[in-house]
Amino acid sequence: MSLLLSKLSPIMHRRSMSVRSFSSSMTGPYMSLSLKVNPSPGGVNIGKVLVFDPAKEELLELTDKAIPEEIIMTKATGASKGWGFFSDPQDSCILITDVMNPWSCKSNPKIFTLPPLTPLPSCQTDVIWSVAMSSCPDDDQDWVVGIKSLGDQLSFCRPRRDLRWTKITTPPDYFPTSNLMYSKKDRKFYLTGPGGHHLLSYDLHFKKSDKPEFHELQFRNFPESFKYDSEQSELFPSSCRTERLVESASGDERFLVKWYAKGCLDSRKISYETQRIMVFREEETTDGRFMCYTDDIGDMCIFVSKGEAFCIPASSFPGLKPNSIYFIGFGVGVYDLTTRTSSSFQAPTGALNYPWAPYWFPPSSS
Incomplete structure (x- = not known):
C-alpha cells in the first residue's frame, strides 16, 4: 500500500x-x-x-x-x-x-x-473474492455481512447480534469465482453460477446445515x-x-x-x-x-x-x-x-x- x-x-x-x-x-x-x-x-x-x-x-x-x-x-x-x-x-x-x-x-x-475468517476443511479463506451486505450498518440492527472466498467457502456474520462467522460450503468446484449480491426485493443473498445459468440463494436465517435454494x-x-x-x-x-x-x-x-x-x-x-x-x-x-x-x-x-x-x-x-x-x-x-x-x-x-x-x-x- x-x-x-x-x-x-x-x-x-x-x-x-x-x-x-x-x-x-x-x-x-x-x-x-x-x-x-x-x-x-x-x-x-x-x-x-x-x-x-x-x-x-x-x-x-x-x-x-x-x-x-x-x-x-x-x-x-x-x-x-x-x-x-x-x-x-x-x-x-x-x-x-x-x-x-x-x-x-x-x-x-x-x-x-x-x-x-477461518476455513472449513478443504477450503481456504486467504483470498476474498466478493462481499455483500444486507443493509448499511447504521440502518438495521439485523445487519448481515456476507463474504465469498475464492473456492468453495461462503461466510455470513450478523455483527450486531453475534460476531461469530457461519461458514457454508458451496457446491464443490462449481461456484469458485461466483460474485455475491444481496437482493432487497427477495431479502436473500445470491451467488451466480458459471455462465449465469444457475443461482444459489441464501436467506437471512442462514444456518450451516441449511441447503441453499437452487435456481435454474x-x-x-x-x-x-x-x-x-x-x-x-x-x-x-x-x-x-x-x-x-x-x-x-x-x-x-x-x-x-x-x-x-x-x-x-x-x-x-x-x-x-x-x-x-x-x-x-x-x-x-x-x-x-x-x-x-x-x-x-x-x-x-x-x-x-x-x-x-x-x-x-x-x-x-x-x-x-x-x-x-x-x-x-x-x-x-x-x-x-x-x-x-x-x-x-x-x-x-x-x-x-x-x-x-x-x-x-x-x-x-x-
Whole structure:
C-alpha cells in the first residue's frame, strides 16, 4: 500500500481543473482511488482521500479526514453500499469502514472490526473474492455481512447480534469465482453460477446445515449470433467472462451482466480489456424466471467492479451516460450498450493506473 501511495502522492498534490475539493451537499457515484496519511504529533492521523467522479471525469479530493490507524496498513478487499472492506494482514481481521465516503464524519469515521475468517476443511479463506451486505450498518440492527472466498467457502456474520462467522460450503468446484449480491426485493443473498445459468440463494436465517435454494435460469431473446456460449468463445477465442447479478435501488428491476474481456500479452504479462458486455433483464412469469437479452436499459446505468454491483438512473446525476455499464476490472471505463463500444475515462495521466482500492461506491448525501 505504501508503494501505491507514493505513486499517487504527486497526483494528490497537483492542483488543476481536474482536481477539486469536495463541497457539494450530495455526491454521485464515485471510484475510490487512494488515501494519503499525515501522522500527527497528537496521535490522530489526518489525511486526504482521493476519489474519481465518472460524471464529470474529475478527481475529487476529500481533505482533513481522520484516517483510522487500523486501516493504514490493511489490504482493500471489497465494497458494498458505500462501505469499504479491508483485511488486516497481521491478524486477518475483517474491517468495514465508511472512511472513503465523502459524507462520513471527518473527525471520526466509523469502523467495525469483525473476527478473522477461518476455513472449513478443504477450503481456504486467504483470498476474498466478493462481499455483500444486507443493509448499511447504521440502518438495521439485523445487519448481515456476507463474504465469498475464492473456492468453495461462503461466510455470513450478523455483527450486531453475534460476531461469530457461519461458514457454508458451496457446491464443490462449481461456484469458485461466483460474485455475491444481496437482493432487497427477495431479502436473500445470491451467488451466480458459471455462465449465469444457475443461482444459489441464501436467506437471512442462514444456518450451516441449511441447503441453499437452487435456481435454474432460462434465457430468452438471445441474439442469434451469440446464442450459445460456445459460439461466443469462437468469436472471442482469447476472452474470459464474469457474471454479475444487480438489482435497482427500489428492487423493481434485476439484471444479469455478462462481461467479456480479451487477453493481451504485454511485456510478458497478460492484461485484459473489456470486449463486450451483455445485459439480461429478469422477467418473472407463470412459466418460471427468465433472463431476456436487452440492449436497452433506458435511463439506467450499471456499475460493476470487484465490489457489489449497483445501478442508478443517469438522469439523477448529470454527466452520466444512460444505457451504459461503468466498469472497473478489465480496464476502467464505460460501455455503451447502444453502440456496443467501450471508452476509457479522461483523467490526469496516471491517475487511474495504480488505485489501491478500486471500487465503485453508490451516491451518498449529507
